[in-house]
Amino acid sequence: MGQKAVKMVNQSQDMQLVAGFNPNITDLNPQTYGLKENVKIYNDFADIKVKADIWIDFSIPSAVFENTKFAIQRGIRPVIGTSGMSEDQMNELKKLADDEKLGGIIASNFGLSAVLMMKFAKVAAKYFAESEIVEKHHEDKIDAPSGTALNTARLIYEARGHDQKQHSSKDPLNTRGGDYHGTKIHALRLPGFVADEEVIFGGIGETLTISQSTTDRESFMTGVKLAIHEVMKSNHLVIGLEKII
Numbered sequence: 001m002g003q004k005a006v007k008m009v010n011q012s013q014d015m016q017l018v019a020g021f022n023p024n025i026t027d028l029n030p031q032t033y034g035l036k037e038n039v040k041i042y043n044d045f046a047d048i049k050v051k052a053d054i055w056i057d058f059s060i061p062s063a064v065f066e067n068t069k070f071a072i073q074r075g076i077r078p079v080i081g082t083s084g085m086s087e088d089q090m091n092e093l094k095k096l097a098d099d100e101k102l103g104g105i106i107a108s109n110f111g112l113s114a115v116l117m118m119k120f121a122k123v124a125a126k127y128f129a130e131s132e133i134v135e136k137h138h139e140d141k142i143d144a145p146s147g148t149a150l151n152t153a154r155l156i157y158e159a160r161g162h163d164q165k166q167h168s169s170k171d172p173l174n175t176r177g178g179d180y181h182g183t184k185i186h187a188l189r190l191p192g193f194v195a196d197e198e199v200i201f202g203g204i205g206e207t208l209t210i211s212q213s214t215t216d217r218e219s220f221m222t223g224v225k226l227a228i229h230e231v232m233k234s235n236h237l238v239i240g241l242e243k244i245i
């Protein structure tokens, strides 16, 4: 995702890549990573002196909170795609940015099909009392459930305003999936997938399935670009791209 973001920035007339950050690297020569020689590469927060408008983060779940906090404290607007933050962490970052009147976004998914799927699921949740989510990702994804699945379950719960009814099952193999306020989430990790999700609503004698499929990660860059332009005009942090499109 980092490479896709760099390509998108380099191809945009109104953007310029000024720096990159990864604490795991020792070689700070930008040309090692195919970047222009004027791009600064950092491996330590303490060394970051460069001025920037936007911090794009596609890193790892264990690092994203501290990275975003650093960006906000330095007045750099965060555009965060990394999954795995808790609700408390996201709310803390929102408060920090809002107090600084700094625009920003934390988006579980920058793909338009996924954002629309979440919007449609929110509408359907008002009409169907029960639903389950199946998310399917590539085998290298380190967190589960996906940020998108968790955000979908959160939107469904908010739309209903109460926990979903539980059905008791004898389930020695624990096959009923994870649970977010009663909405079951099933996470598949298999080669062949990029990122797919189905939200299945069940009612008396009928089901409704809302599904989206990501076949190329290039698709996420439409939303990243849109988010960058939006946060430059904003003075608060939003959680979810569905809030701004």
Ligand SMILES: NC(=O)C1=CN([C@@H]2O[C@H](COP(=O)(O)OP(=O)(O)OC[C@H]3O[C@@H](n4cnc5c(N)ncnc54)[C@H](OP(=O)(O)O)[C@@H]3O)[C@@H](O)[C@H]2O)C=CC1
Binding pocket: 001, 002, 021, 022, 023, 024, 025, 057, 058, 059, 060, 061, 063, 067, 080, 081, 082, 083, 084, 107, 108, 109, 110, 111, 147, 220
């Ligand atoms: N919101 C969205 O639309 C999307 C979100 N994602 C999310 O983005 C995240 C990244 O995904 P993906 O690119 O596939 O993951 P990768 O594992 O391919 O890349 C993560 C990168 O982060 C680097 N890294 C590790 N620690 C830090 C740190 N402390 N600060 C900065 N960088 C660090 C890693 O470096 P090293 O290899 O040296 O450890 C690696 O280069 C995931 O959480 C994923 O779920 C993915 C797609 C779309």
Ligand SMILES: O=C(O)C1=N[C@H](C(=O)O)C[C@H](O)C1
Binding pocket: 083, 108, 109, 110, 137, 138, 141, 145, 146, 147, 148, 149, 194, 195, 196
């Ligand atoms: O790791 C991924 O690949 C993806 N992560 C995000 C998530 O956790 O929802 C977005 C998308 O599903 C791809």
